Amino acid sequence: MKSVVIIGGxxxxLSSAISLAHKGFQVKLFEKNAHFGGKMRRYQLGTATFDFGPNTITMPEVFERVIRETGADPKDYFAFKRLNTHTRNYFTDGTHLDMTADQTVMKQNLAAFGIPRESYDHYLRDISTLYALSKEHFFPRTFASWKDYLSPSLTKALLKVHPFTSLDTFHRKYFTNEKVVQMFNRYATYIGSSPYLSPATFSMIAYLELIQGVYYVEGGNPSIAEGFVRRAKELGVELYSNTEVVQIQVSNKKATGVELADGSQVSCDQLIMNGDLLQVYPELVAEIDRPSFSNKKRDKLEPSISAFVILAALNKRLPSLIHHQVYFSQKYHREFEDLFKKRMYSDDPTIYICNSSYTDHSASPDGDNLFILVNAPALQDYETTIDVEKYKQHIYNVLETVYDLDLAPHITHDQVISPEQIQGDYYAYKGALYGVSANSKKDAFLRPANRAKDIHNLFFVGGSTHPGGGSPMVVLSGLNVANLINKMM
Structure with a gap:
């Protein structure tokens, strides 16, 4: 039986492990943390439970596919609930705009901002085309070698997805209201990038939310990871938590196994690394064994944005809050200049709040459970100067003074999760959430390949490789690599 070792749970x-075990491989998975699921994990403050990313779930069929392809029923492992009005967008002038996959309602909401129905129809038609092209030509590929980028069909598809038009420019073709443009431009942050630099291709994210819909998983979004763990165990995957891999052993351009923190060694035929490629690959493999990915090359890549997160448990439910809401900054362009050019926290940040207890009271029986996220710059080589407590209070103050959302009297517990903690907990390069940013055309479309160039049986999965960030894309990367390994055997 062929053996596979997977670094990172x-x-x-997990999706790679499930798929390979079902195909008859012997699979061992090592995770340094106590939990499986990566950033998809739970926090508890008092009686309130919080989901730490991802909060917005789309493409439920991708998660269900992992289970279904093994002959089991996904409904036995997790259940998705579609949200009707999924996001409420607030602007500094006191107006707000609700987003929904109900096209009739959405057109009515946009009409109040002066957007004709025909403009929205045109937009939906074009982003549907972008999504269809991506689904056919980009999502299923592994990009195991440079030859995979030379496919004529891929080149033709690439030229159709507006690679040379920025997301902001693309949205201005359809919408004249600055607040509406700002609302749609936010999709760039789903891949940790700037809407003024990242390509229009990523407007396909809007297709997922505005046509397919936004979902919540019963019991909390980490139920997906828990369902994967359960299915992996049923298929015989050996799962090891609190077990860190400290070195990948390489001989004659082949990974022969891994060394664990306790000094023990585990051999394998194939090796999969599920971790931030920019951080973990250089740490686990000597530079001499990876000439195509030297430290110097890594250091030239621009990391995506990070996040400054506040978990706040309240003692009441606030009537203005739904499941997802966004409080936009007054000068959106300046916010991204702060993040990517000045490498600093913005004093006028856009603030996202997830309140999952709106949909599921059991998540926080005594009041709202607010996951508050502000975009943060990736960590720099010099010392970070942000005062965590002061910036937390600044966010609370912005919500109160600009948006009349006074949380302070109702907070029973709160906790900050900083970019430094994200870097430490998940070995995320400079605290970045999505690996390389998509601000350049090269990095947007030519992400690190799923197979190492210098080590023939080493494969990469996760948000820092193809097809990119976001939980559905991450799962697809795991399935794609599992299929590639199976075909090679």
Whole structure:
């Protein structure tokens, strides 16, 4: 029986493990943390439970596919609930705009901002085309070698997805209201990038939310990871938590196994790394064994944005809050200049709040459970100067003074999760959430390949490789690599 070792128990590692075990491989998965699921994990403050990313779930069929392809029923492992009005967008002038996959309602909401129905129809038609092209030509590929980028069909598809038009420019073709443009431009942050630099291709994210819909998983979004763990165990995957891999052993351009923190060694035929490629690959493999990915090359890549997160448990339910809401900054362009050019926290940040207890009271029986996220710059080589407590209070103050959302009297517990903690907990390069940013055309479309160039049996899965960030894409990377390994055997 062929053996596979997987480093990292995020969604990509788990989906690879499930798929390969079902195909008859002997699979061992090692995770340094106490939990499986990567960033998809739970926090508890008092009686309130919080989901730490991802909060917005789309493409439920991708998660269900992992289970279904093994002959089991996904409904036995997790259940998705579609949200009607999924996101409420607030602007500094006191107006707000609700987003929904109900096209009739959405057109009515946009009409109040001066957007004709025909403009929205045109937009939906074009982003549907972008999604269809991506689904056919980009999502299923592994990009195991440079030859995979030379496919004529891929080149033709690439030229159709507006690679040379920025997301902001693309949205201005359809919408004249600055607040509406700002609302749609936010999709760039789903891949940790700037809407003024990242390509229009990523407007396909809007297709997922505005046509397919946004979902919540009963019991909390980490139920997906828990369902994957359960299925992996049923298929015989050996799962090891609190077990860190400290070195990948390489001989004659082949990974022969791994060394664990306790000094023990585990051999394998194939090796999958589910971790931030920019951080973990250089740490686990000597530079001499990876000439195609030297430290110097890694250091030239621009990391995506990070996040400054506040978990706040309240003692009441606030009537203005739904499941997802966004409080936009007044000068959106300046916010991204702060993040990517000045490498600093913005004093006028856009603030996202997830309140999952709106949909599921059991998540926080005594009041709202607010996951508050602000975009943060990736960590720099010099010392970070942000005062965590001061910036937390600044966010609370912005919500109160600009948006009349006074949380302070109702907070029973709160906790900050900083970019430094994200870097430490998940070995995320400079605290970045999505690996390389998509601000350049090269990095947007030519992400690190799923197979190492210098080590023939080493494969990469997760958000820092193809097809990119976001939980569905991460899961797809795991399935794609599992299929590639199976075909090679």
């Amino acid at each position: 995020g969604l990509a590692g």
